[in-house]
Amino acid sequence: MCPADQTVATNNDHLVQSDDPEHPANLIPELCRKFYNWGWVTGTGGGTSIRQGDHIFIAPSGVQKELMKPDNIFVLQWPTPKYPASDRSYIRKPLKLNPSACTPLFLTAFEQGAGCCIHTHSQWAVLVTLLVEREKGPDACFEISNIEQIKGIPRGKGKGMLGFFDTLKIPIIENTAFEEDLTSGLEAAMNKHPDTYAVLVRRHGIYVWGDNTAKAKTQCESLDYIFQLAVEMHKLGLPWVK
Numbered sequence: 001m002c003p004a005d006q007t008v009a010t011n012n013d014h015l016v017q018s019d020d021p022e023h024p025a026n027l028i029p030e031l032c033r034k035f036y037n038w039g040w041v042t043g044t045g046g047g048t049s050i051r052q053g054d055h056i057f058i059a060p061s062g063v064q065k066e067l068m069k070p071d072n073i074f075v076l077q078w079p080t081p082k083y084p085a086s087d088r089s090y091i092r093k094p095l096k097l098n099p100s101a102c103t104p105l106f107l108t109a110f111e112q113g114a115g116c117c118i119h120t121h122s123q124w125a126v127l128v129t130l131l132v133e134r135e136k137g138p139d140a141c142f143e144i145s146n147i148e149q150i151k152g153i154p155r156g157k158g159k160g161m162l163g164f165f166d167t168l169k170i171p172i173i174e175n176t177a178f179e180e181d182l183t184s185g186l187e188a189a190m191n192k193h194p195d196t197y198a199v200l201v202r203r204h205g206i207y208v209w210g211d212n213t214a215k216a217k218t219q220c221e222s223l224d225y226i227f228q229l230a231v232e233m234h235k236l237g238l239p240w241v242k
């Protein structure tokens with residue numbers, strides 16, 4: 001056995017090997033294939049992370065997310081230090097790959113109790129941040145009401161779902177040169193909007209999280225639907241809030 005093979009054999013590979021399609025190491029590649037087809041993670045952008053018990057499953061950085069295999073997945077012991085990156089407690093690291101640059105942002109969602117966090121570069125998400133670009137600063141938000149799909153978004157933890165007549169409010173933070181540097185903005189937006197399950201990143205995309213993978217996915221789908229609708233409404237001169 002060559003030294004590289006020895007590293008592989010002692011790298012906790014069993015943590016990403018399962019016949020269960022619901023295992024996070026199988027789910028992340030499967031979800032990313034879907035997200036690629038929906039335009040959420042093309043060109044290596046975007047990604048997904050799942051927490052299962054005291055393990056966090058993270059995709060590699062800079063890879064074609066739709067081609068990922070379970071063997072490419074990193075595993076972090078949870079809880080783990082968020083900073084510095086070198087202190088994060090990886091218990092499985094694929095050789096020749098680096099963990100996603102979104103890792104500290106995903107960890108921020110897990111600190112809030114999330115079970116899954118999705119990052120997309122959806123053009124609809126980017127477009128709504130452009131349509132409200134005049135609104136800058138800590139109060140920047142996308143707002144919409146009187147749309148049925150709003151009912152797919154929680155009012156806050158343990159507070160049920162938003163109603164048709166409620167106003168959905170998604171905070172917007174400014175983009176940074178490096179993905180990791182978005183973390184303080186995400187933390188600030190979460191502190192200011194403790195009930196939110198999503199934060200838009202101007203000219204970049206969105207982070208959406210949920211109590212579990214199904215909720216993160218359906219909430220992200222509902223938001224993407226709403227953003228597309230909002231862009232079309234804007235083109236027709238229709239207001240988002242009645």
Ligand SMILES: CSC[C@@H](O)[C@@H](O)C(=O)COP(=O)(O)O
Binds near residue numbers: 043046047119
């Ligand atoms: C098209 S590059 C996009 C990246 O810089 C980043 O925004 C991103 O979402 C993915 O980072 P990654 O480290 O590949 O998981």
Ligand SMILES: [Zn+2]
Binds near residue numbers: 046119
């Ligand atoms: Zn990104």
